[in-house]
Amino acid sequence: MTLEERAVRDVQHVDRRQVAALRSVVDRESAVAVADLFRVLADPTRVSIIHALSVAELCNGDLAAVLGISESAVSHQMRELRLMKLVTAEKRGRMVYYRLTDTHIRHIFADTLRHVQESSPNQHVGRLR
Amino acid sequence: MTLEERAVRDVQHVDRRQVAALRSVVDRESAVAVADLFRVLADPTRVSIIHALSVAELCNGDLAAVLGISESAVSHQMRELRLMKLVTAEKRGRMVYYRLTDTHIRHIFADTLRHVQESSPNQHVGRLR
DNA sequence: AGTATAGTTGAATAGTTGCTCAAGTGTCAA
DNA sequence: TTGACACTTGAGCAACTATTCAACTATACT
Numbered sequence: 273m274t275l276e277e278r279a280v281r282d283v284q285h286v287d288r289r290q291v292a293a294l295r296s297v298v299d300r301e302s303a304v305a306v307a308d309l310f311r312v313l314a315d316p317t318r319v320s321i322i323h324a325l326s327v328a329e330l331c332n333g334d335l336a337a338v339l340g341i342s343e344s345a346v347s348h349q350m351r352e353l354r355l356m357k358l359v360t361a362e363k364r365g366r367m368v369y370y371r372l373t374d375t376h377i378r379h380i381f382a383d384t385l386r387h388v389q390e391s392s393p394n395q396h397v398g399r400l401r
Numbered sequence: 402m403t404l405e406e407r408a409v410r411d412v413q414h415v416d417r418r419q420v421a422a423l424r425s426v427v428d429r430e431s432a433v434a435v436a437d438l439f440r441v442l443a444d445p446t447r448v449s450i451i452h453a454l455s456v457a458e459l460c461n462g463d464l465a466a467v468l469g470i471s472e473s474a475v476s477h478q479m480r481e482l483r484l485m486k487l488v489t490a491e492k493r494g495r496m497v498y499y500r501l502t503d504t505h506i507r508h509i510f511a512d513t514l515r516h517v518q519e520s521s522p523n524q525h526v527g528r529l530r
Numbered sequence: 531a532g533t534a535t536a537g538t539t540g541a542a543t544a545g546t547t548g549c550t551c552a553a554g555t556g557t558c559a560a
Numbered sequence: 561t562t563g564a565c566a567c568t569t570g571a572g573c574a575a576c577t578a579t580t581c582a583a584c585t586a587t588a589c590t
Contacts, residue, residue, distance in 0.1 A: 290457060294467045298452045303445040305517045306510075311443035315578075316432040319439070323427045328419060332537055338423045345579055347538055366536045366587040376516050380509060381435075387505050388434045444548075461567055474549055476568055495557045495566045 312356045313381065317341065318349055322372065322381055325359060331367040441485045442510065446470065447478055451501065451510055454488065460496040 312318060320339050324330060332350065336343045350370060353359045358377055359370045372378060441447060449468050453459060461479065465472045479499060482488045487506055488499045501507060 291463060291467055294453050294456060294459075295469075297456060298449045298467060300445065300449070302514065302517060303448040303452065306514055307443050307445045307448045309513055309517055310439045310448075314436050314440035314443040316429065316436040317578075319432040319436045320427045320429070323432065324423050327423060327426060330423075333535095334420060338420055338427060340424075342580075343537065344539085344581080347536095348578075351538080363537095363587095368537065376512075380512050380516065383505075383509055383512070384438055385431065385435055387509065388431060388438055446548080462565095471550075472567065473551080473569090476566095477548075480568080492556095492567095497567065 312358060321349060325370055325372050326378055329369050329371045331369050441487060450478060454499060454501050455507055458498050458500045460498050
């Protein structure tokens with residue numbers, strides 16, 4: 273018996289129609305898309321990069337300087353951010369300048385920063401790094 | 402020479418004051434806090450759970466039925482979501498009912514869902530799972 | 531030409547994550 | 561009490577991730 277079949281059969285606590293309705297609302301595909309977007313924002317380095325770029329346009333080396341990490345590490349992250357279309361790269365001479373593509377992301381990001389700063393000024397429940 | 406020292410020294414493209422200013426704006430601690438919050442939302446299963454709970458209050462087994470995964474898997478995820486204070490658990494008899502704690506998260510989540518559905522209806526650039 | 535600078539890339543690696551499985555706890559009903 | 565049910569927990573593992581290092585390309589300067 274597949275999980276799919278179990279899902280339809282084994283519901284005993286909510287009525288089946290509600291579960292059936294939820295199963296159609298919560299489709300896997302958009303869940304993956306949403307998770308992918310959040311995944312990009314789920315790393316302190318990328319968060320810092322986006323934070324910095326929300327203040328100024330910066331090149332790869334400057335980002336490394338601002339964050340205090342290697343240029344290679346920045347470059348790897350920029351590749352990811354570019355792939356996910358969160359930043360745009362513009363080459364000028366031998367430098368590559370990055371800026372945020374999307375104002376929507378800016379808002380989501382700002383909202384979350386505010387949320388974190390308001391709701392838990394001192395407690396921190398996340399994992400160790 | 403530490404990365405910290407490099408950071409102050411090696412800046413050649415932006416003026417040093419700007420980088421110094423950015424270095425104070427982009428502090429590691431809140432970057433980690435923001436990333437931690439996003440990390441919770443960066444998994445398709447947890448996204449689906451939050452999506453389902455934004456529609457109805459559900460117990461562990463129902464969530465398993467709705468998502469089509471094992472109760473154990475759900476329970477593991479609920480522990481995380483509880484730790485991060487995104488959901489609240491309420492035990493009634495032998496069932497544990499979950500609901501979303503925070504309306505702020507609801508908004509961030511809804512924003513992002515809308516963003517994903519609007520901005521990239523068909524393309525998908527994320528990793529395979 | 532030659533050299534230095536800015537950035538990219540691929541492999542390797544240490545650490546993390548999400549799930550499964552098996553064993554456990556607590557609750558209800560016969 | 562016995563059994564079934566709802567859920568939790570810990571160990572183990574396969575997959576993924578962020579960084580480092582070394583080698584590379586491309587541009588600029590002399």
